[in-house]
Amino acid sequence: MTRPTSRRTVLGALGAASLAGTALVAAPGTAHAAPPKDLRPGGAYDRLVAGRAAQDMFSGTVLIAHHGRPVLVCAHGMANKDQSIPNRPDTVFWLASITKTFTALAIAQLVQQGKLAFHDTLGAHLAGFPTEQASTVTVHQLLTHTSGVGRPAIGGGTPPGLDWNGFDEVMDGTLALIRQTPLQFTPGTRYAYSNDGFFVLGAIVAKVTGQSYFDYIRQHVFSPAGMTRTDFFSRAQVLANNAIARPYWTQRDGTRADFITSPYAPYTTGPAGGAYSTVTDLLAFARALTAGKLLDPAFVDVITSGKHALPPSQPPSQVEFYGYGYLNTILNNRRIVGHSGSGPGAANRLDIYPDLNWVSIVLSNYDTTINPIIELERNLVTR
Template sequence: MDSDSVRGLDRRRLLGWSGGLAAAGVAAAGAQLVEAPPGHAAPASAGPGAVPPETRPGGAYDRFVAKLAAEDRFSGVVLLSHRGRTVLSRSYGMADKEKGIRNHEDVAFNLSSAGKPFGAVAVLQLAQQGRLRLSDTVGTHLSGFTREIAERVTLHHLLSGTSGLNTPAEDLRRVFHSRDEVYAFYERWARESKPVAAPGTPTDHAGAEVAIPALIVEAVTGTRYWDYVEKHIFERCGMTGTAFRTRPQWLTDERVAHSYMRQADGSRVDAVRNLDKGSPDPHQLGKNPGRSFIDPPGDGGFATAPDLVRFAHALGDGTLLDRPYAEVATAAKMPLAPQGGGLTGRAAPADASFTSYTMPISLVGGQWVKGRAGVNPGSVASWNIYPYTGWVGVVLGNYDDVPFQEIIQQEIQAVTGRR
């Protein structure tokens, strides 16, 4: 499924809730100026205690990303929103180099694993309606699984990353040609999952943990996963720029960023226009996200930065889930052991990190940071929510050879003040 199997980024610590209900700020060197359109919030003007100087235009975070962009080490959008007001919005580089279309705030980027929490929200919506229980085993809703899985692995195990399952390697070189072909392949692939440890055992990014819940959503609702999420999550949040786009849409829609993969010879190629090319990264060798006609159920999608902020707010204000179920979605489930610094790294170390439903969460400087990130050949994505202080941060990029970990570290430092 998604390629955040890139272990070098320590995905367990990749945090992210995206950010920005509106665009504002003075353009930094090399950035595209984004004006706040009528009806959008103006830049925040709270006191220095509420809005740290490092988060403002010209602050440390802004300067860090601008320098990377000037060196052609970042292409995309970064956005910081505080209590519904945009504090910083920057756009760099090209969404489509061939057509000369620049990145801007309303361009959608490939989310990769940053889209996995949509599936968890879908499951919790159905739990809230009484149509399923988190304690339901796989066999309650699906057939075709071994007894070890059908009778012992629950939705809670799957969503919390503790299923004990392993899924076979994907055929990364296969080119898909329709939604039905993608669906049939991943339905079969999910049923080939094998137990490698007892349920309740932490599992490292097993594809089954997103594929099987997506199949359960479909079994309960009678609706394809993509269609359910677009109607009951994206539409409900007003995420008009976000969708599970197909390859033809990726090729033709000027509001969708093309993903540029770094090649072994140092060049970058447009993934969707060069299906014969793949990533040279040893952890996702040969992969090209353009080969999948549509992202697999439970994964991915394309989103804009403001839409991810809308999702972040909708998750907390009752739009998507009643408050108790929203708290279940993001509550700490199991401690994560430190892994060589991880995303929060040397400059902004986490006090503690935990699993939640399809996303890691951390305590940094005494406050929660909750969210998700993802990496694919040619793209990076992260959305972070800071619920104690009202911040949301987003990073969306269409290069894969960026210091992604450092960018998110800088965001966390700017928002929390943690050094």
């Protein structure tokens, strides 16, 4: 039996007054055509999301904005099934790998300030790595998943570090494991998605700035972007906070269980995937990023432009590249930048359309695929 679905469409309260003054918002006096009907409340996109929620195939919150103004915001499903708390437009979700956009941005901020360079080697900033890694792996390769650093993405047995109970302990323990792991391949010769590589980047941020990675991101990304409900939360903090959606991961028998209460939930997934946020905070991030409030526009172009060609994937596109912590997709001759985020009980997507002034955000506390939702959104925006 499908769980009751909660749905709210919120436009007026999230309207233009709070969103003005950025590059995604129209200049004063500039008129814009009305958003397509299929992207507005009751349109084809809204109906698809609601239909999947009614089948218990989606639980979460979506937001679509044009020129900085929300066109559609709706929430479905339950944030906490045990306590019958529905998802809402302001529900906080685990972002998983969307966190990588913040880590990459922090590196680019430090490059812009002249404190490090993309061609710097790993050993120029961090000690304790084998010479093979320290002298050959570059920041560029870490950002593009071409470094060969870290443990294979898929392994057997219980993940290490489940007994770590502090942000510093997670960072130090993960770095120790990475230092003991041989390179998977010669740096720069292939692409292999690496969460460990982004832990290394987080450690570089901490070393160069003298702050913890987490404090640096709070101070130099979340705060200037106006992301007031975004933070890095520990497992215990998630359990204690009813504003945060519980991640429901799919079991072998098709049922769903609360991942955060499982014995496999880590304290945090750190610089690779440990941030939590809302759809409105991610819209604020997209506005700040494209307006040059977080990074000079020239450097925004650097990190969001394609660096490594990726093979065909879903949802379909003409071409897809990985940049510096950002995916760069072209569909119907239009550019889309952002990132996905997935894990046990999480399926997320941030899509920014720089030349069309659209932003789409999907945050889900199910790990059921959201590709049909993303595919329709992209086709409606770019057609």
